[in-house]
Amino acid sequence: MRRGLEPYLLGRRILEVKLHAPAGPKYLNLERAAGQQILGLERRGKFLLLPLSAGDELIIHLGMTGRLSAEPFARHTRVELRLSARGAEDAALHFQDVRRFGRFLLVAEGDYSKLPTLAQMGPEPLAKPFDEGGFYARLQKSSAPIKPYLLSQRPVAGVGNIYADEALWAACIHPLTPAKHLSKQKAQALATAIREVLHASLAAQGTTLRDYRTVNGEVGGFAAALQVYSHAGEPCARCGTLLKRILIAGRGTVFCPRCQKKA
DNA sequence: CGCATTTCCTGGTAGC
DNA sequence: TGCTACCAGGAAATGC
Numbered sequence: 386m387r388r389g390l391e392p393y394l395l396g397r398r399i400l401e402v403k404l405h406a407p408a409g410p411k412y413l414n415l416e417r418a419a420g421q422q423i424l425g426l427e428r429r430g431k432f433l434l435l436p437l438s439a440g441d442e443l444i445i446h447l448g449m450t451g452r453l454s455a456e457p458f459a460r461h462t463r464v465e466l467r468l469s470a471r472g473a474e475d476a477a478l479h480f481q482d483v484r485r486f487g488r489f490l491l492v493a494e495g496d497y498s499k500l501p502t503l504a505q506m507g508p509e510p511l512a513k514p515f516d517e518g519g520f521y522a523r524l525q526k527s528s529a530p531i532k533p534y535l536l537s538q539r540p541v542a543g544v545g546n547i548y549a550d551e552a553l554w555a556a557c558i559h560p561l562t563p564a565k566h567l568s569k570q571k572a573q574a575l576a577t578a579i580r581e582v583l584h585a586s587l588a589a590q591g592t593t594l595r596d597y598r599t600v601n602g603e604v605g606g607f608a609a610a611l612q613v614y615s616h617a618g619e620p621c622a623r624c625g626t627l628l629k630r631i632l633i634a635g636r637g638t639v640f641c642p643r644c645q646k647k648a
Numbered sequence: 649c650g651c652a653t654t655t656c657c658t659g660g661t662a663g664c
Numbered sequence: 665t666g667c668t669a670c671c672a673g674g675a676a677a678t679g680c
Contacts, residue, residue, distance in 0.1 A: 431674075446675080448675085449673055450657090450658085482657095483657085483659070484657045485657050486656075486673075487674090488675085500676095502675055502676080533652085536674080536675095537651095537675095546674085594672095595659095634653080635673080636672095636674095637671090
């Protein structure tokens, strides 16, 4: 999403902001965006960060069903940015969010006090030095089960429900294993699995089960490569045991009860 | 402090 | 066919 939007947004000026949703913690300070130029398009975990010319930062999170497009949507548009033209035609950025789990807000650059998850976010798993020793050290500090700990974004950035299940399966780790019980070898295997599953999904343009679309409106192709998520009741590709679905911290979790033993 | 639980929200769908 | 009930989950708020 970041890569797709960058060439379109970089350098444009925000001329007008139209908020089609009640202002609140998910839609904050947007009136300050008007007049500012978009200086960059960065990403931390699942947050998009757009530094602006007057020292502010536009923060966008797609939540479950958020979509961004230059073209208008038929329904559920929450925010609309009118942008300066490059060439003749007008430009715009539309934010659609059917289920309203997304965010679209302005903060002073680097002030994430209203975004605790972003403020405490772990390292980027695909950055050059994803410090795997550091990953193990972080896991050692938490007594929480590894699955919800991954979802907290604290040990590593950007891993959500689907990729957590896929990576835990690849590393043969039971999702309820306390994070601090993972050996250095298991932590290493998990770090590698996270990198591999994310690389593979990026190469396939992401995972579309129902809602996700690329910035060009296309579906991602990674759903076909999922080994466990959405495959409960089907045989494990490694051992043939039927995959099991349980709830962990209220999230659907699919795993192989034979391959993935608690450490 | 940190972990666990609850909340927000709407379209799709199962069940009758 | 049409209605109701329930399910999906990222991150924040609340509870312990």
